Amino acid sequence: MIQFLLNNTPVSYQMERPDLTVLDYLREYRYLRGTKEGCASGDCGACTAVLVEQGEHGLEYRNFNSCITFLGSLHGRQLITVEHLKHNDRLHPVQQAMVDQHGSQCGFCTPGFVMSLFSLYKTSQTGRITNHEENIKEYLSGNLCRCTGYFPIVRAAEQSLTDPEPDQFNHASAKISDILANISDQPDSEPANFHAPTSVRELSRLKNDCPNARLLAGGTDLALEVTQQHRNLHEIIYLGRVPELRAFNRTETRIEIGATLTLDRLDIELGDDFPELRALLKRFGSRQIRNLGTVGGNIANASPIADITPVLIAMNATCVLESIEGQREMPLETYFLGYRQTELKANEFIRCVHLPVPAENARLKICKISKRMDDDISAVCLAALIHMEDGITTGIRMTLGGMAAIPKRAIRCEAALLDQSLEPEVIEQAKLALVRDFQPITDVRASAAYRIEVAKNLLDRLRIELSENPPVTRIGQL
């Protein structure tokens, strides 16, 4: 039995299908059809709803794609849908702003936009949001509109963020916190096919007893197997309630990133460190995806075009795998064996990654090449950690995504760049070496020839960006 708040209504739900999505539940079981289905793959934002949970400083409101989120992950949270925003016959300020600014034409995308604006509005009240223009774009990056055009919607966002007044959700927050705390504390009898362990110990035992159960973190990859490939997932172990897996710890020499730390949380935890990694995170999917997608999910999914893994490999990260038999730690570089094949055994899960803190003279460079700036996966992603002394490279680790069946180091290219000053002729030699490092494939994102060409061009970009007083090379963030 899972328990959550659907708007203001407490729900106890005996799950029959572990892979029931929140969107299907809302539309088919609760007849709440304000939440729309467009793509069912996390790309359009029509299905956006808001998840509420207790954070350190009060309730946190996060927009998410209900089409690729499984219902079982709602346990102990509040789900807010577009039907719930109006209060006493008065539109919520974000809805009123959409009306005032003519932010809707056919209206199909509108509920999703309204919910993203709502989570932006609530987050702005926490003080986390400082630059309205940048944040507006970021919060709307996962919502597509095909007829209104974005300017009226952006103006609606600006209007609602100008002196945001307390809304009915502020007034009810203490009560909602209490209800959620009580749900989380209650032991719940779980259905046999959706397990939600609350400790690593329990998780290890479950994974040992049910080796065929699928592990679920944010679901932003896993749910596509259901909505796009029309598979049924018969047994799921949800990782989101295991506190040890959400850890973020740092010492002077090492950072530990828990497997279920979300990409949004990683961005917050990094603070002012690793600006290039934070810029990459801003271009990882959309805000909805970053709110639920996790670091461990990115690794475990073992996609050759994943964005975080090349960076972690370039930074010489290790990953910790755990099972009932104990832990084993290995360089992340050796975790990937072949296309979607990894070291992970049936009874294991990824617990965390360990990231050595780079030396002061190290420069981390990351270049993501995709067709769109936002909400798009890489055609090629290059990450390099380069140590320079007096203009000479004294160490280099370079990894590319999208160029092979796995995220792979450019070993020959690294050798060509080591102990060199990055002059154009050195870069030309490195390009020849790079061609020998990779034989990329042609797919829907890019042709093999394009991938090779763009990867070679990125070496020029590295040279320019690592030179003294480099010119501006990047439009926007990355």
Ligand SMILES: Cc1cc2nc3c(=O)[nH]c(=O)nc-3n(C[C@H](O)[C@H](O)[C@H](O)COP(=O)(O)OP(=O)(O)OC[C@H]3O[C@@H](n4cnc5c(N)ncnc54)[C@H](O)[C@@H]3O)c2cc1C
């Ligand atoms: C619209 C959209 C945009 C996207 N954009 C990007 C992008 O820009 N860059 C990018 O790299 N990816 C992108 N992705 C892919 C996805 O969001 C990421 O790979 C994300 O990090 C997956 O994390 P998750 O928690 O959602 O994983 P899940 O979907 O929960 O899990 C993915 C896989 O990993 C397994 N797994 C999860 N956690 C563990 C664990 N701790 N131990 C062992 N196995 C585990 C699951 O069983 C599953 O097989 C996008 C996806 C969508 C739908």
Ligand code: FES
């Ligand atoms: S329906 Fe398109 S993102 Fe969910």
Ligand code: FES
């Ligand atoms: S108003 Fe028609 S798609 Fe946005």
